[in-house]
Amino acid sequence: MKRVVITGAGTINALGHSVAxxxxxxxxxRCGIGELDFRDVxxxxxxxxxxxxxxxxxxxxxxxxxVLYDRFTQFTLVAAAExxxxxxxxxTGDLAARSGVVxxxxxxxxSTWDDNYRSVYEDGKNRVxxxxxxxxxxxxxxxxxxxxxxxxxxxxxxxxxxASSNHAMAQAFQMVRSGMSPAMVTGGSESMLCFxxxxxxxxxxxxxxxxxxxxxxxxxxxxxxxxxxxxxFEEYEHAKARGADILCEVIGYAMSSDAADIxxxxxxxxxxxxxxxxxxxxxxxxxxxxINAHGTGTAANDKTECAAVADVFGPHADNLMISSTKSMxxxxxxxxxxxxxxxxxxxxxxxxxxxxxxxxEADPECALDVVPNEAREAKINVALSNAFAFGGLNAxxxxxxx
Amino acid sequence: MxxxxxxxAIIAEQAVLEPSDVSLDSTLEDLGIDSLGLVESxxxxxxxxDITIPFNANEPEQSDFDISNVAAIVAGIDKLxxxxx
Numbered sequence: 248m249k250r251v252v253i254t255g256a257g258t259i260n261a262l263g264h265s266v267a268x269x270x271x272x273x274x275x276x277r278c279g280i281g282e283l284d285f286r287d288v289x290x291x292x293x294x295x296x297x298x299x300x301x302x303x304x305x306x307x308x309x310x311x312x313x314v315l316y317d318r319f320t321q322f323t324l325v326a327a328a329e330x331x332x333x334x335x336x337x338x339t340g341d342l343a344a345r346s347g348v349v350x351x352x353x354x355x356x357x358s359t360w361d362d363n364y365r366s367v368y369e370d371g372k373n374r375v376x377x378x379x380x381x382x383x384x385x386x387x388x389x390x391x392x393x394x395x396x397x398x399x400x401x402x403x404x405x406x407x408x409x410a411s412s413n414h415a416m417a418q419a420f421q422m423v424r425s426g427m428s429p430a431m432v433t434g435g436s437e438s439m440l441c442f443x444x445x446x447x448x449x450x451x452x453x454x455x456x457x458x459x460x461x462x463x464x465x466x467x468x469x470x471x472x473x474x475x476x477x478x479x480f481e482e483y484e485h486a487k488a489r490g491a492d493i494l495c496e497v498i499g500y501a502m503s504s505d506a507a508d509i510x511x512x513x514x515x516x517x518x519x520x521x522x523x524x525x526x527x528x529x530x531x532x533x534x535x536x537x538i539n540a541h542g543t544g545t546a547a548n549d550k551t552e553c554a555a556v557a558d559v560f561g562p563h564a565d566n567l568m569i570s571s572t573k574s575m576x577x578x579x580x581x582x583x584x585x586x587x588x589x590x591x592x593x594x595x596x597x598x599x600x601x602x603x604x605x606x607x608e609a610d611p612e613c614a615l616d617v618v619p620n621e622a623r624e625a626k627i628n629v630a631l632s633n634a635f636a637f638g639g640l641n642a643x644x645x646x647x648x649x
Numbered sequence: 650m651x652x653x654x655x656x657x658a659i660i661a662e663q664a665v666l667e668p669s670d671v672s673l674d675s676t677l678e679d680l681g682i683d684s685l686g687l688v689e690s691x692x693x694x695x696x697x698x699d700i701t702i703p704f705n706a707n708e709p710e711q712s713d714f715d716i717s718n719v720a721a722i723v724a725g726i727d728k729l730x731x732x733x734x
Contacts, residue, residue: 292701450688450692451706452688452704452706453705453706453707454705456705467705467711468706509685510684511684545707546707
């Protein structure tokens, strides 16, 4: 089996338009959640979210591109440009032929659906733009990355709700580890912050109207975010031979299915994914210093996740740090694992643990060190990133300092 | 149909029971309605009465809307309908 390292990272999300800006915000414990700003927001009961601000797609992309790029594709391309630039890779010849793109998204081009449904149903138009289908399809972002960077190997999109990005990155990891691909571009993207996207979530009655406060006893639900996180996963010897800057190593993963309930999480399912990742990475529970929690801020997730962590880690659960950065950037649904992987990279590479902000009141059912409100300096060797999706589909990644 | 009869019909349908099996002091738990069933019942009630029920599944006990049993739900609906005018 090959070793797999990360040699490039890129992002755009409510905390920043780059990895550096996002790290800075996470270090400072800034909140990227605010009043939503889009058409018909006054008809929503939920009016807050982690929206990407000051992003002007016009000017960045030309007219031909704009008619093909939904916002989730735009985010993906911005993040991919940063990640691939940092990696220094140029995809030509055999490298191009064997390298591909595996991305996660839950909704794909949600705002394209929304805009065009409005056009035909509400405005009564009988004609839509000819590129509606290629613009909204879930694989549009992965395809545009492949075209932009000449990635001719295996490319596809994974859609497992809130675990989409983790499942995608686990798949990309597997492809590099097995020797199938020397490098893979992976991560995920989401852009559901439009009237229909938020209205659908409102229906479930799990959204907070004021803030995302994971693990806090007074938490009252999740808050949606948007954006993308993109990474270059590369075979270790390949990266070393060209003198690439290695951000960290991906050492293992596990996926599990609760096979129980379409929305309620399962402690057993989560615990199996966490312990499976430790086993796959061939590490002991005591090696883990930090977990980036799924930590949605709902009553159900947070207590289930804490119970799963306590089960897997035993007494060590009290020694490790676990934080939810969703408190800052919101829940990016299918893109969330990708943006949250950045918190793991920051912990491993810079020795800074991102905080769980908005933490106000201890909850005996979440009695772990959740790094409340302020970032903390700590040297850690191994970090995990949890994602537990609706539908009971779980994926956990294990990363190591290099 | 009275508010009570409408609510019992909605809850009975959700619980896959006959309306005669649902009484005013039944709790949703007694009737086997889980969290998803509860959210669906509230949606059905909102649609039936054209009201908005303040209910957050994360903190059901903090909501202004009492769901402790069928009678409480009926009373809560009557209040919301009256407030709507």
